[in-house]
Amino acid sequence: MPALDNPAVPITPPEQWVDAYSDYLYRFAMSRLRNPEAAADCVQDTFLAGIKALDRFDGSRDIKFWLRGIMRNKIVDQIRKSVKENKVDIExxxxxxxxxxxxxxxxxxxxxxxxxxxxxxxxxxxxxxxxxxxxxxxxxxxxxxxxxxxxxxxxxxxxxxxxxxxxxxxxxxxxxxxxxxxxxxxxxxxxxxxxxx
Missing domain, CATH: 1.10.10.10 (Winged helix-like DNA-binding domain superfamily/Winged helix DNA-binding domain)
Incomplete structure (x- = not known):
């Protein structure tokens, strides 16, 4: 856990992220990916990346929104993967x-x-x-x-x-x-x- 002097908001510890944020992040991913498996992978990848980068979290906003920012990159990765698997054909x-x-x-x-x-x-x-x-x-x-x-x-x-x-x-x-x-x-x-x- 990062040592923040005065975080603007309370910091939810990583062991509580699944219970607190998984539904929110899953809905966010589903709205963009429309694939339950890809959305679930995205949530998992987001949590792992969040834990690895937690020392860079500055506490200026709710960690839920910080995780959503990480997820945006994971969504791009999922779309990139999907495009490679399903080559875009010009109709x-x-x-x-x-x-x-x-x-x-x-x-x-x-x-x-x-x-x-x-x-x-x-x-x-x-x-x-x-x-x-x-x-x-x-x-x-x-x-x-x-x-x-x-x-x-x-x-x-x-x-x-x-x-x-x-x-x-x-x-x-x-x-x-x-x-x-x-x-x-x-x-x-x-x-x-x-x-x-």
Whole structure:
């Protein structure tokens, strides 16, 4: 256990982490990985990495959030492993988009998505919205979901995501576009906020 002079929050000892944080971390991993075995591995790897790095914990925040930060890296590792095992294949419709003259010239699609039925940004602070969001993102098909998780939820750079997924920046854009379209449809049909109609 690190010797902290004045930690800002009480430090939960490692022997209590499984009872205190495993459900929280497992749900977090499942919302991004959508694979029970990979999520469980991620939790275990997070606890092991946390124990090894505990001397670097500064006590400025709840250790639960420090562990979640470690887990973000483990999630990226799991997605990288999944991508290697299930090579990303470019679907025919994506190939047609990538090969279109306009996309090659400008790097953007020639069609715009339909406007949202509601503004999701209004609900960022609403915990009920995030429950619905997690259910919706779990339904987005891979590899689009993986790209969205890495780029948007885990805030990886385009270069980092392309390296992890072994795709070009243009194809990453296609995957993100597809994920956003699927997520939009799912959120519009599942979120019942007051301006959702």
């Amino acid at each position: 025919a419709e994506d190939e047609a988009l990538l090969e279109s003259f306009w996309f090659k010239y400008s790097g953007i699609a020639t069609t715009n998505p339909d406007p949202w039925q509601f503004n999701p940004r209004k609900y960022y602070d609403n915990s009920e919205f995030w429950v619905v969001f997690e259910k919706c993102i779990a339904q987005v098909k891979d590899p689009a979901r993986q790209a969205f998780v890495l780029r948007v939820l885990e805030d990886q750079t385009t270069e980092e995501v392309c390296k992890v997924m072994d795709v070009t920046p243009n194809y990453l854009w296609v995957l993100l576009h597809r994920a956003r379209e699927q997520l939009k449809v799912l959120l519009e049909s599942n979120w019942t906020g007051k301006d959702a109609k």
